[in-house]
Amino acid sequence: QEILVQSGAAVMKPGASVRASCEASGYSFTDHNIHWVRQAPGQGLEWLGIIDAFGGATHYSQKFQGRLSMTRDTSTRTAYMELNNLTSADTAIYYCARDYATVSSGSLGPWGQGTPVIVSS
Amino acid sequence: SFDVTQAPSVSVSPGQTATITCSGEKVRNKYVSWYRQKPGQSPVLVIYQNDKRPSGIPERFSGSKSGNTASLTITETQTSDEANYFCQAWDSGATFGGGTQLTVL
Numbered sequence: 001q002e003i004l005v006q007s008g009a010a011v012m013k014p015g016a017s018v019r020a021s022c023e024a025s026g027y028s029f030t031d032h033n034i035h036w037v038r039q040a041p042g043q044g045l046e047w048l049g050i051i052d053a054f055g056g057a058t059h060y061s062q063k064f065q066g067r068l069s070m071t072r073d074t075s076t077r078t079a080y081m082e083l084n085n086l087t088s089a090d091t092a093i094y095y096c097a098r099d100y101a102t103v104s105s106g107s108l109g110p111w112g113q114g115t116p117v118i119v120s121s
Numbered sequence: 122s123f124d125v126t127q128a129p130s131v132s133v134s135p136g137q138t139a140t141i142t143c144s145g146e147k148v149r150n151k152y153v154s155w156y157r158q159k160p161g162q163s164p165v166l167v168i169y170q171n172d173k174r175p176s177g178i179p180e181r182f183s184g185s186k187s188g189n190t191a192s193l194t195i196t197e198t199q200t201s202d203e204a205n206y207f208c209q210a211w212d213s214g215a216t217f218g219g220g221t222q223l224t225v226l
Contacts, residue, residue, distance in 0.1 A: 035215065045156075045164065045207055047215035061214055100154075100169055106211020107154040109166030109175060 002026040004096050004112035011118045012086050019082040020115040022096030029077040030054040033099040035108050036070065036081045038092040046092075050099070051079060086119045093117075125210055127218035133225055139198045141221045143208030144190040151210045153191040155184055158220075159204045167206075168193060200225045 007021040022034065036048040049060035051070040058070045067084040079096055094115045097108035125145040133139040143153065153171050156164035166175050168184035171191065181196045195202055203225045208218040 037215070037217075044219045045209075045217040047217065050214075059213070095163060097164075100166060100175065105169065106152060106209075106215060107166060107169035108156070108164075108209075108215070109169075111163040111165070114163055 002098065002110050004098060004110060006094075006096060006112040006115045009116040009118070011120065014087055014119055014121055016086050016119075017082060017084040018086060018090075018117050019080060020094050020096075020117070022079040022081070022112050024053075024077045024079070024098065027098075030074055031102045033104050034070075034072065034079040035097045035099060037095045037097060037108070037111075039095070039114075040089075040092040043092075048081065048083075048094075050104075053079065083117075086117075088119050091117060091119045124216050125208060125218040127206075127208060127221045129219070130222045130224065133195075133198050133223070135198060135200060135225055137198055139195045139202070139223055139225075141193045141195075141206050141208075141223065142190055143192070143218045145210070145218075146189055147210040147212055147216050148186065148191050148208075149189040151212050153184070153186055154209045154211070155191075155193045156207045156209065157202075157204045158207065164207065195223075198223075198225050 005023045030053050035050045051058045069082045072079045097111040100107040100109045155168040158164040171186045172184040183194045205220045207220045210216050
């Protein structure tokens, strides 16, 4: 069974950085890209970016350029997302999701359970 | 505002057919995916590449696209289909619609 398990909730101060992890199992990790998507309370879905799990290349939404970083560790089958200089507007659930196909398809599935991030002073 | 537009809500009676639409220029020339999200849960892919169904998704779910409008159709709608449905287009980045709350009553 293909599963993505994410790290637990985080409460951060404004200006801090948050790092979320996403451990994959049940499939060949390097065969599929990993996306990160967030959902603010009561809101829709917002795409942050994508990482090639094989080579590590990344592509970020322009909105987050300069304060977003995605990495992966193939030995532990884990992808990471780090967002810097947090504000209250970054309060959201952060999801990782596997690209459904082995060539980048832009369809996301399965999804991790989500990492809630609260930014509060 | 969203580059990809969805109606905020759709209501349907049990056993009837529900149609949820998604429109915008990003829809016209790009593959569209659909996701179902129930309260407190992660999204689930129900349609990819406009009209393909992942394994495990019932045949009651189908997708189509014409011009700049994509549609998700659910036949024989059940109360368990109540959820928020998001469409998404891919153009070197994912753009999601605002979501459509499907109510079955």
